[in-house]
Amino acid sequence: MSLKKFSNLITTKKEFNKLIQSTDDLRKKVIQNLNFTEENIDWKSLKIQGTTFLGCDFKKDDAIYLISQGAFVYPKFTGYPFSPHRKKLYDWQELMDGYSEEMDESVDLKIYNHFVKHKYNPPMEEALAERIHDYGIDVALRNILEFDEFGMSERKVVGFMGGHSTKRGSEYYTKVALAAKRLSEKGYFVATGGGPGIMEAANLGAYFGNKSDDDLMHAIEILSDLIFTAENQRDYFAKNYISQSKKVLELYPNGAENLAIPTWFYGHEPSNLFASYIAKYFSNSIREDTLLAICLYGIIYAPGSAGTTQEIFQEAAQNHYGTFGYYSPMVFLGKKRYVEDTSLYSVVHQLAIGMPYKELLYLTDDSELAVEFIENNPPIMV
Structure with missing residues (x-):
């Protein structure tokens, strides 16, 4: 049974009216950002103890009645550069609105600059606004992935993780882009952490899932034509980093759908422009856990560096204990990195001895073999 809509959250008047026509029981419902000041609703005819109203507008007497009957009424938040009451995921156009090569005045940067002021000790109102925002992102994400009653998503999500400093056009940038393209072509839904480097490569490759390999290689050439500053040679600090991405999008519009799940926690990085959906979180712990949890069809x-290493062992723990109801493939793309340089594959392989997910571990240098392994090894129900 596919749960195509997270049924507890009501975000439109149409949904609300349909609900009260079918039932008088609003308990455990969450009603978000609706204006009831022009409505003549008979609240006394409804069961509203425990109902949550987030950022809704009421007539004064209605608000007093709802609170007196045990409803939770949270006020609107004002003065924030973000909407705590998200009804959908972001896209890059919204986040990058206001950006130019001469001056970054993007919405993304404004939100980050606001967040960082209270990053370590947020006052209650700030913390609550961030948590409600992230809850809205959670719901919007569930609605596009469509989980069934057993915790399996309708979309076959495969994640990609790796270094955010990986240069455009480098060996593993290209390998990851090709692997993501193949998976997209085969009906998988590619997800990343949403940043530059390997994450951008995977979102780029997935975006080109309905285009040719030659088109993808041409796009990588365009992306690699960067103008660096003398003091910093990292791709995402290049003067034309964003504008080269826009050139690719203009030349190759209407790419295949894919997902990015970034965070404002680590700092401000240029947004990845190749993701169709961007589930951006304030809480990195929730974001990290969510990204790993949804990739039930595997992670490549x-x-x-350290962030990727953390993600490897976090996913290994989820697999080891069957945390989310399935054992999922873990594919290590890079023998030198994961055997000679770090022994990470060997350690995870040793941990998995006697566990069902041991058969879902794979080490290769070949992106085509990585895709083949994902395809031939679907998740195993715990």
């Missing part, structure tokens, strides 16, 4: 790990 390209070479990365």
Whole structure:
């Protein structure tokens, strides 16, 4: 049974009217950002104890009655550069609105600059606004992935993780882009952490899932034509990093759908423009856990540093204990990195001895073999 809509959250008047026509029981419902000041609703005819109203507008007497009957009424938040009451995921156009090569005045940066002021000790109102925002992102994400009653998503999500400093056009950038393209072509839904490097490569490759390999290689050439500053040679600090991405999108519009799940926690990085959906969180712990949890059809790990290492062992723990009801493939793309340089594959392989997910571990240098392994090894129900 596919749960195509997260049924507890009501975000439109149409949904609300349909609900009260079918039932008088609003208990455990969450009603978000609706204006009831022009409505003549008979609240006394409804069961509203425990109903949550987030950022809704009421007539004064109605608000007093709802609170007196045990409803939770949270006020609107004002003065924030973000809407705590998200009804959908972001896209890059919204986040990058206001950006130019001369001056970054993007919505993304404004939100980050606001967030960082209270990053370590947020006052209650700030913390609550962030948590409600992230809850809205949770719901919007569930609605596009469509989980069934057993915790399996309608979309076959495969994740890619690896270094955010991986240069455009480098060996593993290209390998990951090709692997993501193949998976997209085969009906998988590619997800990443949403940043530059390996994450961008995977979103780019998935975006080109309905285009040719030659088109993808041409796009990578365009992306690699960067103008660096003398003091910093990282791709995402290049003067034309964003504009080269826009050139690709203009030349190759209407790409295949894919997902990015970034965070404002680590700092401000240029947004990845190749993701169709962007589930951006304030809480990195929720974001990290969510990204790993939804990739039930597997994760491909390209070479990365400390962040990638953390993600490897976090996913290994989820697999080890069957945390989300399934054992999922873990593919290590890069023998030198994961055997010679770090022994990470060997450690995870040793941990998996005697566990069902041991058969879902795979080490290769070949992106085509990585895709083949994902295709031939679907998730195993715990």
